[in-house]
Amino acid sequence: MAASHTDSHPARTELASISLDDLIVAIRAGGVDARLAARGATEQAAVRGMTVDSREVQPGNLFVCKGAAFRPAFLASAIERGACAYLCSNDAALLEQLELVAPGAPHIVASDVRRAMALVAPVVYQHPEQALDIVGITGTKGKSTVAYMLRSILLAAGETPSVLGSIETDDGIEHYESHNTTPEAPELWRHLWNSVKSGRHHMVMEVSSQGLKYDRVLGVPLSIGVFLNIGRDHISGVEHPTFEDYFASKLRIFDQCKTAVVNIDAEHAARVLSAAKKARRLVTTSAQGTDDATFAALNAQSTGLELTFEVVDRLDPAHPQTHAIALGMAGLFNVDNALAAIACARLLGVGYDAISRGLAHVRVPGRMEIVATPDQHVIAIVDYAHNELSFETLFSSIKREYPGRRIIALFGAPGGKAQERREALPRVAGKYADLIIYTEEDPAHERVEDICAELSAHTPAGVEHEVICDREEAVAHALDVARAGTSDAVVLLLAKGDETRQHRGDEYPEVESDLSIAKRLLAP
Numbered sequence: 001m002a003a004s005h006t007d008s009h010p011a012r013t014e015l016a017s018i019s020l021d022d023l024i025v026a027i028r029a030g031g032v033d034a035r036l037a038a039r040g041a042t043e044q045a046a047v048r049g050m051t052v053d054s055r056e057v058q059p060g061n062l063f064v065c066k067g068a069a070f071r072p073a074f075l076a077s078a079i080e081r082g083a084c085a086y087l088c089s090n091d092a093a094l095l096e097q098l099e100l101v102a103p104g105a106p107h108i109v110a111s112d113v114r115r116a117m118a119l120v121a122p123v124v125y126q127h128p129e130q131a132l133d134i135v136g137i138t139g140t141k142g143k144s145t146v147a148y149m150l151r152s153i154l155l156a157a158g159e160t161p162s163v164l165g166s167i168e169t170d171d172g173i174e175h176y177e178s179h180n181t182t183p184e185a186p187e188l189w190r191h192l193w194n195s196v197k198s199g200r201h202h203m204v205m206e207v208s209s210q211g212l213k214y215d216r217v218l219g220v221p222l223s224i225g226v227f228l229n230i231g232r233d234h235i236s237g238v239e240h241p242t243f244e245d246y247f248a249s250k251l252r253i254f255d256q257c258k259t260a261v262v263n264i265d266a267e268h269a270a271r272v273l274s275a276a277k278k279a280r281r282l283v284t285t286s287a288q289g290t291d292d293a294t295f296a297a298l299n300a301q302s303t304g305l306e307l308t309f310e311v312v313d314r315l316d317p318a319h320p321q322t323h324a325i326a327l328g329m330a331g332l333f334n335v336d337n338a339l340a341a342i343a344c345a346r347l348l349g350v351g352y353d354a355i356s357r358g359l360a361h362v363r364v365p366g367r368m369e370i371v372a373t374p375d376q377h378v379i380a381i382v383d384y385a386h387n388e389l390s391f392e393t394l395f396s397s398i399k400r401e402y403p404g405r406r407i408i409a410l411f412g413a414p415g416g417k418a419q420e421r422r423e424a425l426p427r428v429a430g431k432y433a434d435l436i437i438y439t440e441e442d443p444a445h446e447r448v449e450d451i452c453a454e455l456s457a458h459t460p461a462g463v464e465h466e467v468i469c470d471r472e473e474a475v476a477h478a479l480d481v482a483r484a485g486t487s488d489a490v491v492l493l494l495a496k497g498d499e500t501r502q503h504r505g506d507e508y509p510e511v512e513s514d515l516s517i518a519k520r521l522l523a524p
């Protein structure tokens with residue numbers, strides 16, 4: 001997919017200036033009303049780049065005034081930093097306030113400022129999508145994992161894809177720990193532009209339900225849209241009011257993708273498949289080996305240190321092919337994720353040599369990372385699972401993958417939020433674990449002792465458990481207990497992944513990550 005249109009595109013290194021009139025045309029073409037104000041000053045208003053954050057304004061930027069927490073002072077500061085014009089909503093009181101802080105500044109007034117900023121962003125950033133294959137991945141669980149798997153495969157194939165998701169943002173020019181899974185439209189288009197500027201051909205991005213609902217990805221053409229799974233999550237006053245709203249938001253991914261990749265084993269698959277008809281092409285995956293799927297996995301097994309399976313590839317139905325895959329991660333659910341990554345890679349024209357190498361060496365930070373003693377008596381797994389849904393998936397998978405091993409689980413619960421986890425997590429872990437160790441997990445303004453006492457109180461009767469508030473000490477103790485045991489053990493270090501900070505009070509002090517402690521103590 002990539003090479004055909006990428007190679008025909010000339011290299012671009014600098015953004016051109018765009019007139020406000022051109023931006024108005026783009027907004028109106030997208031069905032949003034817009035008008036230009038302070039026309040007399042517009043000769044100076046040649047736009048180069050744009051932003052929604054006054055703290056990031058560069059000279060020549062268009063500044064977008066939007067948001068619940070927006071203050072006119074942000075515009076004043078944006079102008080001071082060199083913004084040449086602003087975009088705002090058609091609200092008389094707001095317009096009056098903005099005129100006071102930026103008298104005579106040229107601006108565009110739009111009937112829907114969120115959609116308007118998404119409509120102008122591709123024009124400001126000179127349509128970088130024409131030179132990229134953009135892969136969008138949505139689902140309740142597994143988005144980051146699939147993104148990293150696909151990146152690893154593309155790297156093995158000699159490409160350097162950009163990545164945008166909940167863990168990191170890397171577009172070849174900017175590289176940082178992400179704030180949101182899917183950024184606001186102007187930021188997103190800047191990352192697409194940077195990708196083109198740095199000579200990249202692919203953007204692999206996680207697409208959150210919030211991103212879809214609030215038009216952050218409006219107009220971003222996806223070569224491939226992946227729908228992994230859907231479960232109850234992100235339902236709250238500040239996210240989605242209902243499961244229906246959450247589900248419907250996620251299904252919007254099919255409005256903008258050429259090829260849809262759908263996991264047909266997931267719950268609600270029939271509705272997902274029906275929505276996926278909007279895409280020009282449908283490709284399906286199944287880890288249950290079904291003959292109906294375009295990509296199916298057979299004989300999935302864990303060796304303790306890796307997962308192996310065979311993939312049956314029916315992308316060309318007349319010539320199905322089967323390949324052996326080894327994945328350097330734990331968790332049978334990662335076969336679902338690997339199939340999605342394989343499907344994307346194949347659609348992008350990558351062969352099985354690079355697919356096998358990419359998957360064998362993939363590392364997804366803090367997700368099902370394995371550290372073992374040389375004799376494999378103790379296998380530690382660092383994972384990010386932190387809610388009921390991911391605990392249930394993780395523990396049931398571990399029980400099947402490591403039959404006969406003693407299961408020692410270590411986790412806590414965060415302070416000041418998600419109160420129900422204090423009942424749910426011990427209940428789920430208690431069904432599978434032989435020993436649970438409760439410890440610190442971002443206590444914020446609560447006492448770790450109190451949170452752990454609540455977790456202890458909800459532990460099912462008869463399940464052995466301990467409290468060790470100092471997380472480093474707790475991890476060391478879990479590994480010591482496992483090492484000293486007569487039977488082989490798997491130690492699950494949960495919920496923090498490879499995070500290196502604890503949220504204590506208003507501070508975020510640095511701590512050693514679970515992964516680093518496990519490596520130091522088990523495999524120095």
Ligand SMILES: CC(=O)N[C@H]1[C@@H](OP(=O)(O)OP(=O)(O)OC[C@H]2O[C@@H](n3ccc(=O)[nH]c3=O)[C@H](O)[C@@H]2O)O[C@H](CO)[C@@H](O)[C@@H]1O[C@H](C)C(=O)N[C@@H](C)C(=O)N[C@H](CCC(=O)O)C(=O)O
Nearest residue numbers: 052053054066067068069070074180181182208209210214
């Ligand atoms: C704080 C908050 O709740 N913000 C939500 C709100 O944004 P908003 O447009 O009203 O903007 P705001 O946050 O009130 O800030 C006002 C504006 O002032 C600007 N500003 C601020 C300070 C300053 O000095 N100068 C300045 O210019 C800010 O850049 C911003 O543009 O309304 C938007 C929709 O209308 C939400 O997307 C957005 O969610 C924030 C970004 C957020 O973190 N949301 C989470 C729930 C989220 O999106 N999560 C998903 C992952 C979860 C999933 O899988 O669905 C994600 O994609 O990250």
Ligand SMILES: Nc1ncnc2c1ncn2[C@@H]1O[C@H](COP(=O)(O)OP(=O)(O)OP(=O)(O)O)[C@@H](O)[C@H]1O
Nearest residue numbers: 140141142143144145166333336367384385390393
């Ligand atoms: N396909 C899957 N099905 C169920 N659980 C999964 C799947 N993939 C990963 N998980 C679990 O979810 C956790 C988070 O995985 P990942 O970061 O890939 O998901 P995500 O969709 O990006 O999540 P988030 O939206 O929370 O950032 C993993 O640590 C693992 O426990």
